[in-house]
Amino acid sequence: MEKILITGLNGFVAKHFLDYLEDNHIRAQVLGIDIQPACMYNGFKYIDFHYACIDLLQQKEIEKILFQFQPEYVLHLASYSSVAFSWKNPILSFQNNVNIFLNLVEVVREYSLKTRILSIGSSEEYGNVNEADIPLKETAGLNPLSPYAVARVSQEMLSSLYAKSYNQDIVMTRSFNHIGPGQSDVFVVSSFVRRILEAKMSGMKELQLPVGNIDIIRDFLDVRDVVSAYYKLLHKGKKGEIYNVCSGCAVRLSEIIMFISEALDIRVIPSVDDALVRPNDNMLIVGDNSKLCNDTDWHPHYCLKNSISDIIEYWKIKLN
CATH class of the missing domain: 3.90.25 (UDP-galactose 4-epimerase; domain 1)
Structure with missing residues (x-):
């Protein structure tokens, strides 16, 4: 059984990632961590699931849990992912994106853990772009226009630094707008x-x-396609590379x-x-997903109207 650590376990995406493992009969030992004291998930058939309440701003807590669990894979979902929230609370937004990621990779580095980390970024990193540059490739320049976007760029730069300087096994995403059943009406x-x-x-x-x-104009991708991309990137993504996770549709x-x-x-x-x-x-933000498709054999399955119907x-x- 593969060992997967999921941060931000009580968030929108993590629930669908667990569903993906179950629906595809993937046998995995999963440790979910979140700052919330309780977890709502149980009753899995294929997943050996455990939960721990952890504050990722407290490095000692991360050290203990990572050393005990020794994950093969870390799906790092924990974040404050609302752009609107980041304008009202820029300090909290930065701490709960950049600082928690830095704590995590530092522990992996310090204990020389054989762990692959999927560092989740955002299409907000691109900022305003020229129509001629659409669809955006991973080689496009970055121009973050919100505190949240700046935090995501910082996280990505740290990911790249640790991959190159310490040879850490980190794969990065620039994930475009997620939609799907279960999403908060903050979005x-x-x-x-x-x-x-x-x-x-x-x-x-x-x-x-x-x-x-x-x-x-946005590029919306159903969360169920997002989690299938994340699973494939954990297993097939190239170390130190950045991948757009998007539909390619405006x-x-x-x-x-x-x-x-x-x-x-x-x-x-x-x-x-x-x-x-x-x-x-x-x-205007619309992505090119060809790198993701080519490297992992991933393809989206949900159209926009299907997603909206399921959200309704x-x-x-x-x-x-």
Whole structure:
């Protein structure tokens, strides 16, 4: 059984990663860690699962758990991944992205652990780009435009440094926008679905929906495709390399609203609320996933409308 340590176990992506292991009958010994005192997951058939409450800002706690478990793989998901949160709490955002990663790699280095780390980054690292550069390849320049994006660039630079200077086995991602069932309504698509569905369930035929800038274009990838990419990168990604994890498809936020409106048969009239407009937002982010596909034989399986349909079903259950 392979031994996998997952940080940020109680987050959106980790749950789907565990589902991926189970659904594909992958026998693994998994240790999930998170700052939350309790874990909601149990009853696995193929996974030998354990959980530990760990504060990754406390290096001594990390030393103990890594030395005891000796993981073959670390899927480092722990982060404060909201751009909006990072504008309001830049110090916390930086500490809970860069500092926790540095603590982790330092322990792996100090104890010479034979561990592969998948360091999760973000498409936000690219910043505003020229349309001529779309779709973005991993060789594109970085221009972070939020505290969160700066933190992710810093984490990536540390990853590259430790891979080159200490020969640590680290693979890096620049992961584009995730969507899927179970995502918090802090994030834009899940928020749209929840608010529009609530209006529909209350009997409304038309909704005035407060929004930020819905002209921005994003590359959305279903979280179930994201976790399959992460598993393949843990096993087939090249040490020290960076991979875009993305769909390669461009969609405006206004189109997302239209898809939800059609699915729920309710008229939605977007209304810009200045309070929801970020100080500095990337207008266009679409990635090239050819490197990921070529190196790992990964391909996405979920289309955008499938994802939105499943998010709607999730919120129907959640709101009842």
